[in-house]
Amino acid sequence: xxxxxxxxxxxxxxxxxxxxxxxxxxxxxxxxxxxxxxxxxxxxxxxxxxxxxxxxxxxxxxxxxxxxxxxxxxxxxxxxxxxxxxxxxxxxxxxxxxxxxxxxxxxxxxxxxxxxxxxxxxxxxxxxxxxxxxxxxxxxxxxxxxxxxxxxxxxxxxxxxxxxxxxxxxxxxxxxxxxxx
Amino acid sequence: xxxxxxxxxxxxxxxxxxxxxxxxxxxxxxxxxxxxxxxxxxxxxxxxxxxxxxxxxxxxxxxxxxxxxxxxxxxxxxxxxxxxxxxxxxxxxxxxxxxxxxxxxxxxxxxxxxxxxxxxxxxxxxxxxxxxxxxxxxxxxxxxxxxxxxxxxxxxxxxxxxxxxxxxxxxxxxxxxxxxxxxxxxxxxxxxxxxxxxxxxxxxxxxxxxxxxxxxxxxxxxxxxxxxxxxxxxxxxxxxxxxxxxxxxxxxxxxxxxxxxxxxxxxxxxxxxxxxxxxxxxxxxxxxxxxxxxxxxxxxxxxxxxxxxxxxxxxxxxxxxxxxxxxxxxxxxxxxxxxxxxxxxxxxxxxxxxxxxxxxxxxxxxxxxxxxxxxxxxxxxxxxxxxxxxxxxxxxxxxxxxxxxxxxxxxxxxxxxxxxxxxxxxxxxxxxxxxxxxxxxxxxxxxxxxxxxxxxxxxxxxxxxxxxxxxxxxxxxxxxxxxxxxxxxxxxxxxxxxxx
Numbered sequence: 303x304x305x306x307x308x309x310x311x312x313x314x315x316x317x318x319x320x321x322x323x324x325x326x327x328x329x330x331x332x333x334x335x336x337x338x339x340x341x342x343x344x345x346x347x348x349x350x351x352x353x354x355x356x357x358x359x360x361x362x363x364x365x366x367x368x369x370x371x372x373x374x375x376x377x378x379x380x381x382x383x384x385x386x387x388x389x390x391x392x393x394x395x396x397x398x399x400x401x402x403x404x405x406x407x408x409x410x411x412x413x414x415x416x417x418x419x420x421x422x423x424x425x426x427x428x429x430x431x432x433x434x435x436x437x438x439x440x441x442x443x444x445x446x447x448x449x450x451x452x453x454x455x456x457x458x459x460x461x462x463x464x465x466x467x468x469x470x471x472x473x474x475x476x477x478x479x480x481x482x483x
Numbered sequence: 484x485x486x487x488x489x490x491x492x493x494x495x496x497x498x499x500x501x502x503x504x505x506x507x508x509x510x511x512x513x514x515x516x517x518x519x520x521x522x523x524x525x526x527x528x529x530x531x532x533x534x535x536x537x538x539x540x541x542x543x544x545x546x547x548x549x550x551x552x553x554x555x556x557x558x559x560x561x562x563x564x565x566x567x568x569x570x571x572x573x574x575x576x577x578x579x580x581x582x583x584x585x586x587x588x589x590x591x592x593x594x595x596x597x598x599x600x601x602x603x604x605x606x607x608x609x610x611x612x613x614x615x616x617x618x619x620x621x622x623x624x625x626x627x628x629x630x631x632x633x634x635x636x637x638x639x640x641x642x643x644x645x646x647x648x649x650x651x652x653x654x655x656x657x658x659x660x661x662x663x664x665x666x667x668x669x670x671x672x673x674x675x676x677x678x679x680x681x682x683x684x685x686x687x688x689x690x691x692x693x694x695x696x697x698x699x700x701x702x703x704x705x706x707x708x709x710x711x712x713x714x715x716x717x718x719x720x721x722x723x724x725x726x727x728x729x730x731x732x733x734x735x736x737x738x739x740x741x742x743x744x745x746x747x748x749x750x751x752x753x754x755x756x757x758x759x760x761x762x763x764x765x766x767x768x769x770x771x772x773x774x775x776x777x778x779x780x781x782x783x784x785x786x787x788x789x790x791x792x793x794x795x796x797x798x799x800x801x802x803x804x805x806x807x808x809x810x811x812x813x814x815x816x817x818x819x820x821x822x823x824x825x826x827x828x829x830x831x832x833x834x835x836x837x838x839x840x841x842x843x844x845x846x847x848x849x850x851x852x853x854x855x856x857x858x859x860x861x862x863x864x865x866x867x868x869x870x871x872x873x874x875x876x877x878x879x880x881x882x883x884x885x886x887x888x889x890x891x892x893x894x895x896x897x898x899x900x901x902x903x904x905x906x907x908x909x910x911x912x913x914x915x916x917x918x919x920x921x922x923x924x925x926x927x928x929x930x931x932x933x934x935x936x937x938x939x940x941x942x943x944x945x946x947x948x949x950x951x952x953x954x955x956x957x958x959x960x961x962x963x964x965x966x967x968x969x970x971x972x973x974x975x976x977x978x979x980x981x982x983x
């Protein structure tokens with residue numbers, strides 16, 4: 303398969319977003335403000351009530367896997383090229399979409415605990431984390447933001463869904479884990 | 484042999500997060516007179532790469548070492564002498580017990596013997612000939628076979644599935660389009676269905692070498708020649724990886740991103756340990772991520788444009804694990820002897836000129852070239868189909884109607900050969916082409932026609948409506964003409980052959 307192909311020698315007409323390109327087009331990192339503006343991140347008070355999905359999918363990909371994946375019908379689209387629209391009240395933060403999103407672009411954040419936040423990330427590297435293990439917490443730029451304890455791990459078609467404890471102020475920063483044994 | 488001086492290395496991947504590599508049976512063969520081991524199902528080139536062989540041949544004029552590049556039979560970098568036959572594409576030739584493999588030095592000699600096992604020739608009359616066993620070809624063949632048409636599927640490689648077999652990521656799209664499955668899982672599913680179908684005859688390791696007057700197609704198998712006269716032909720011949728000009732671009736270890744992916748994901752062989760990727764389109768991003776999964780370190784992805792070429796979600800996947808994507812950068816040079824040892828990258832200005840003083844040296848043993856693909860459309864050109872150069876589609880492609888018939892009557896195009904897109908659209912186009920053949924040969928059947936219109940609506944108004952695909956969509960629009968326009972094209976450039 304050749305997905306799109308490189309564009310090294312070719313100039314192309316922007317990335318399809320209206321007006322100026324957003325910063326994630328050059329940085330490969332999306333900001334929380336950007337996600338909120340696109341309706342892809344839940345409001346703060348919803349995260350404080352319990353686990354809920356954060357969908358880091360800002361680009362109108364022709365894909366609706368998450369819509370079919372959600373057991374609670376919390377994600378909808380009118381057409382396949384829409385951004386996912388999430389009903390934060392229907393979303394239970396179960397993580398099914400984390401396992402099934404082809405872009406590995408969905409996470410679950412839970413701010414309901416008093417001392418720690420819980421973040422759920424997809425993971426496709428060896429070794430797979432184990433419950434109770436301390437793993438590195440990585441930011442969107444790969445920076446090591448500290449270590450956190452794994453509280454839950456499950457797997458679907460070779461994508462592990464890993465829930466880790468993270469300091470509350472890093473709940474919207476930690477987006478991957480790395481196991482070092 | 485390897486630059487480390489270790490007589491035999493093991494580049495095989497034994498543990499992988501996604502894939503399980505079946506290595507059931509050992510095969511022994513001779514490389515330069517020395518007995519070496521491989522596993523059944525490996526290509527010669529892959530098996531040699533696995534034990535540390537970087538150089539497959541030496542070039543004709545300057546005796547420069549030549550190593551793995553495309554690994555799918557398109558680039559000629561892996562030509563070797565196999566059992567006395569020179570210019571064997573060792574990347575698509577499976578290992579066999581006791582075979583003798585030798586490096587080629589310069590221009591090959593014509594072998595002085597003829598194959599003992601040569602199996603003569605055969606004339607095939609069939610309803611449909613499908614050329615290419617990738618996503619588009621498999622999908623086309625399954626469609627024509629489903630409607631009871633006798634279908635011959637010809638494939639250069641010894642395995643069906645094309646480039647799906649090396650895709651380990653999950654596909655986008657929707658559930659009913661295999662979305663959510665990993666590419667190789669889709670490939671296995673489609674190949675399995677094709678191999679089981681009683682209406683499909685599969686010819687592996689067979690090349691469609693030419694199209695002739697009166698609708699004849701010539702096929703060359705390993706030991707047999709075929710002359711086929713189909714009532715319709717679908718050409719789904721795919722694409723090849725683009726090359727890039729820079730100093731040292733022929734040193735072994737400079738590899739097509741797809742070539743590296745073949746080694747890594749089809750054969751479980753790590754193509755390198757420290758990697759620099761050139762080009763941040765989806766291919767460059769995806770293969771970089773897969774190299775991380777296989778245990779390599781990706782030191783940088785360089786991109787000459789001010790923005791990342793591929794989709795954000797693919798970029799985010801490599802950024803999370805610390806891979807830098809250097810926009811406004813390009814590759815200046817690669818150095819090394821018989822294996823890449825490092826690369827020099829440089830920043831460019833707004834007019835893509837290198838900025839002096841910004842050069843950086845990166846030590847690496849693998850440089851991936853991910854700068855796009857060129858459709859393989861030679862059979863169309865040779866058959867006299869009216870072609871058009873479309874930069875958005877990667878090169879010269881045949882004009883076609885929306886039903887994918889080209890100016891040669893009853894010849895159809897599907898997949899990357901119709902212009903570079905991706906596997907999901909290739910599967911869709913394959914089915915559209917298949918349904919068009921059905922309509923042509925069996926008359927317009929209501930269910931086939933309805934299905935075809937539904938697929939076309941989804942393809943054009945659904946899937947390709949994504950702004951991420953606007954460039955490819957514009958390209959496809961530029962080569963799709965109405966039936967009336969196609970009649971006019973045929974009047975002005977009368978076809979030199981036709982099928983049916």
